[in-house]
Amino acid sequence: MAARKPVPLVFGGEPLTADRARTMRWTATGLLVLMAALFIGSKQLLEVHPGWGYLNAFAEAAMVGGLADWFAVTALFRHPLGLPIPHTAIIPENKDRIADTMALFLRENFLTPAVVARRMSGMNVAGAIGDFLSAPRNDNEALDNRSRITSGAAELLAEVLESLDPDRLGNQVRTGLSNQVAKIDVSPLIGRMLESAIADGRHMPLMDGFIRWAGLTLEDNEETVREIIHARANAVLRWTGLDERISGSVLDGLYKLLAEVLVDPEHPLRGKIEEGLEKLAHDLQHDPKTRERVESMKRDLMENPAVAEWWMGVWERIRRSLIRRARDPDSALGEEMRKGLAELGSALKDDVRLQHQINRFARRTAVGISTRYGGQIVQLVSETVKRWDAVTITGRIESAVGRDLQFIRINGTLVGGLVGVTIHALDHVI
Structure with missing residues (x-):
């Protein structure tokens, strides 16, 4: 039986995540309503027995704690009850500043060369690629992955050869030779x-x-x-x-x-x-x-111009042959590429020296990218968040962390009630 995949809590607004957040919101609201009902009911029974006073104090303080946390949680995303109270709707009103803060946090804590180098030093990129490429031939999933890679690479090769100017490319190859x-x-x-x-x-x-x-x-x-x-x-x-x-x-x-x-x-x-x-x-x-x-x-x-003309004819035949073979699913090109990928995977998997060289190259490349393009990456994050409208950013953040925020409301209700009972008890003792 296949294992159940965990539900991701991401900023993408997964439907199941939103449903769970909505369920917790109704639970926290229902608990607040229950405290109000207990407060009203216990208020009527205070003359019957002193013990009802503890329940009444618990319910009263729980309502205060629950309402305070409801106000705090709601104020993050919108104006409570639609009233323009100062320092509410914090996220929509400050989304640009939040975007810049997120980008700065990402830049200083994730895209610095030291952090990237330290993270990459513990990763065996070459070994992982080798395991992926050298999977046994009876592994259907691995074969499908290799087939997709080779098909994509062949199609990319054909597209590149078709999109580039054949005369210019042929002249460049001839000049290089x-x-x-x-x-x-x-x-x-x-x-x-x-x-x-x-x-x-x-x-x-x-x-x-x-x-x-x-x-x-x-x-x-x-x-x-x-x-x-x-x-x-x-x-x-x-x-x-x-x-x-x-x-x-x-x-x-x-x-x-x-x-x-x-x-x-x-x-x-x-x-x-x-x-x-x-x-x-x-x-x-x-x-x-x-x-x-x-x-x-x-x-x-x-x-000699005749040699140049001869080479251009040879190059054009080679180019057309490569395009035809790349687009032909029955040609030997795909099988040759699959064999080449499998051999490359075996080399990456078994050759420790080659792994070290490729891992070092990958680490230096990642560090170089973070050094040269880190500012542009965080700028992309900042500009993307800034382009979101207030409703979008509020919905995505609330969908991601809304369930945890509703737990704050529940905890606030229960903790407030316990504090109320404690104060009521101390009042009777003193």
Whole structure:
């Protein structure tokens, strides 16, 4: 059976809270009426027996105490009996001063950096988030919470990507990437990669592929090679037809050379190519002229309008794909985000060092917010209360504390009666 939730006593005017306050008000009023009836009834019986005098004194003093507390409680919220008695309707008449006092109290006791830091130091924010995110997969409530978070995050991502100017955002991303690339000295990086590839023999498949590509390129351009040789041959060679034989021999020799280099790992030409690659790797790392040429090529490439246009096309496809995946409930984006949240929760839950760092960040953030925006927060409270009309603020405060104020009336009635009995008894003793 589900546990019953407690009824909150808040300034929101909960219906049940208002009903309980109204019940206590009628109880306190009924007790005052009862004391009046006892006073009138016991007054008629004073001659019958002296004991009725104690009841009469109790009822009389109880009426005085009850009426005094009724006046005091009523004077907080309105004019008693509608009479404009001075220093009544205290809350409606002084709501602006009350708003400023509330704001000052909140500022000095809750939003000071020392108080916020002390409060945050005892809170494990990262651990609580970790417990929430890493709940077991068979926990339906946790799964629903994670699904709501991921759905909201995905929709927020889609809204942000749609609302921002795609060209401006793409240019900002491109500028950011360009700035980062500009800071990287790519020449030594390429040189180390090439040197490592040669040392591990990982350049061999690339060399084989280049040789095959050269053979296919030569095959596709045989007629061009023949035309070049024919154009450079003299008239005698062309008249005798030797230029055709020469061009055929050249092509056959090139095909044979490429085939030998391809099938023979120890071919001298491979060695020459490797020597060239090794020298290139060394120059990329240590030769200032080579490094400057590579950097110049990198700058020219980054400043080329064609590259910028290519990047904008890539970015637009990425943006539209993200929006489509974020809005598609069957896409893998939601599941990836849920897995990511669960992994983040496990890390926050188990990694004490990470918890410490996040808790410290949360504490510093809260202290910073209280320092920088504490005045604006309390100003918001003050201005909100000031905007309430007198009826609203009276109803909300009375709804929140009205039940306790009616207990004051009841206590005042009973305490007044006891004081009256005591005075009556002392009067007879003395």
